[in-house]
Amino acid sequence: MRAIATRPGSGRAWVVDVAEPELANADDVLVEMLRVGVCGTDRHVMEFPPRNERALPAGDDFLILGHEAVGRVSQTGSGVSSLQVGDFVVPTVRRGCGECAACAVNQADLCFTGRVRERGIVGLHGFLAERIVERERHLLRIPADLDHVAPLVESLCTPEKALRRIDNARAHLPVDGTLHGVSRALVTGSGPIALLAVMALRLRGVATWILARQPASGPAARLVEDCGATYVPLQSVELDHPQAALGVFDAVIEATGAAELSVAMLDVLAPNGVLDLVGGPPERKPVPIQASALGGMVGRNLTILGSVNANMDDWRMAVQDLMTMRRAFPGGVEALITHRYAMRDVELAFERRPGQIKALIEIAEK
Ligand SMILES: [Zn+2]
Numbered sequence: 001m002r003a004i005a006t007r008p009g010s011g012r013a014w015v016v017d018v019a020e021p022e023l024a025n026a027d028d029v030l031v032e033m034l035r036v037g038v039c040g041t042d043r044h045v046m047e048f049p050p051r052n053e054r055a056l057p058a059g060d061d062f063l064i065l066g067h068e069a070v071g072r073v074s075q076t077g078s079g080v081s082s083l084q085v086g087d088f089v090v091p092t093v094r095r096g097c098g099e100c101a102a103c104a105v106n107q108a109d110l111c112f113t114g115r116v117r118e119r120g121i122v123g124l125h126g127f128l129a130e131r132i133v134e135r136e137r138h139l140l141r142i143p144a145d146l147d148h149v150a151p152l153v154e155s156l157c158t159p160e161k162a163l164r165r166i167d168n169a170r171a172h173l174p175v176d177g178t179l180h181g182v183s184r185a186l187v188t189g190s191g192p193i194a195l196l197a198v199m200a201l202r203l204r205g206v207a208t209w210i211l212a213r214q215p216a217s218g219p220a221a222r223l224v225e226d227c228g229a230t231y232v233p234l235q236s237v238e239l240d241h242p243q244a245a246l247g248v249f250d251a252v253i254e255a256t257g258a259a260e261l262s263v264a265m266l267d268v269l270a271p272n273g274v275l276d277l278v279g280g281p282p283e284r285k286p287v288p289i290q291a292s293a294l295g296g297m298v299g300r301n302l303t304i305l306g307s308v309n310a311n312m313d314d315w316r317m318a319v320q321d322l323m324t325m326r327r328a329f330p331g332g333v334e335a336l337i338t339h340r341y342a343m344r345d346v347e348l349a350f351e352r353r354p355g356q357i358k359a360l361i362e363i364a365e366k
């Protein structure tokens with residue numbers, strides 16, 4: 001069967017012919033893949049040489065890419081009880097280390113050892129293949145009419161976890177309501193994760209602003225304004241003192257991974273505010289920070305937290321929210337998918353294009 005693979009460090013991906021996957025365990029499920037999203041993580045995997053011997057699947061010198069996926073069940077093992085042939089499923093990505101307390105209870109997003117594997121990213125082949133086999137517990141059944149946008153479930157589970165973490169961080173406050181009193185929120189970035197974070201906040205009735213580099217006339221700006229959020233171009237904000245242009249927020253989700261922006265966001269947190277970083281700056285470099293920003297953290301009871309990946313509850317919430325978003329913001333979810341490619345167009349699919357939000361590879365398309 002055909003798959004799309006890379007050799008980490010090669011900077012490229014190509015179509016390979018690999019053996020058909022087969023059911024090996026009673027709870028294995030064979031899934032016919034329908035479509036798979038591509039993102040910056042894939043490009044990162046393609047560009048950087050393997051960090052250690054765990055980077056590639058055992059015995060292979062290549063990695064099948066793809067972690068944002070949807071498919072249809074075509075065969076089930078004898079022990080599978082919750083899925084049937086024909087069901088649409090989204091596979092989760094991270095697999096536990098097998099050693100720590102978090103992974104033991106299926107919460108690999110909280111792994112203590114860091115020795116996790118992720119399908120299509122590290123140590124395990126991904127979903128950019130005609131067929132995959134996966135354990136029943138790592139597959140999430142989705143409604144049939146969601147399948148054309150379902151790779152976005154993976155993107156949305158990141159903001160879902162961020163919102164859950166923000167809610168937890170504010171749980172001690174003597175206020176009720178959405179996320180314990182979040183009435184104004186800010187999201188930075190204009191990729192799928194940022195835009196889905198805006199939609200998730202708007203679904204919950206939170207007044208939401210988004211700060212991003214794209215011009216105010218671009219597709220991302222139109223999309224968030226259609227959801228009732230306010231788009232602020234980054235150029236219009238002085239990063240030394242962003243509060244002057246933006247005001248203050250009870251919660252900020254930083255999804256660009258730009259270190260300077262992450263630090264600047266401390267200035268716009270209201271008392272008891274929470275800053276959740278979901279885009280981790282990869283580079284090693286010093287970033288200046290005003291000492292008073294740290295004083296402000298104390299004086300205003302601020303919380304900075306980072307959140308990665310998601311647990312099964314977040315994945316389920318992502319499915320539910322994606323359905324609600326399609327009703328609440330007609331056409332909004334579909335507008336996030338700006339490009340669709342066939343497998344043979346693999347080179348095009350991994351290029352970054354102006355105006356691109358999410359590109360999908362349609363597996364069945366010849
Ligand atoms: Zn991704």
Ligand SMILES: [Zn+2]
Nearest residue numbers: 097100103111
């Ligand atoms: Zn672990």
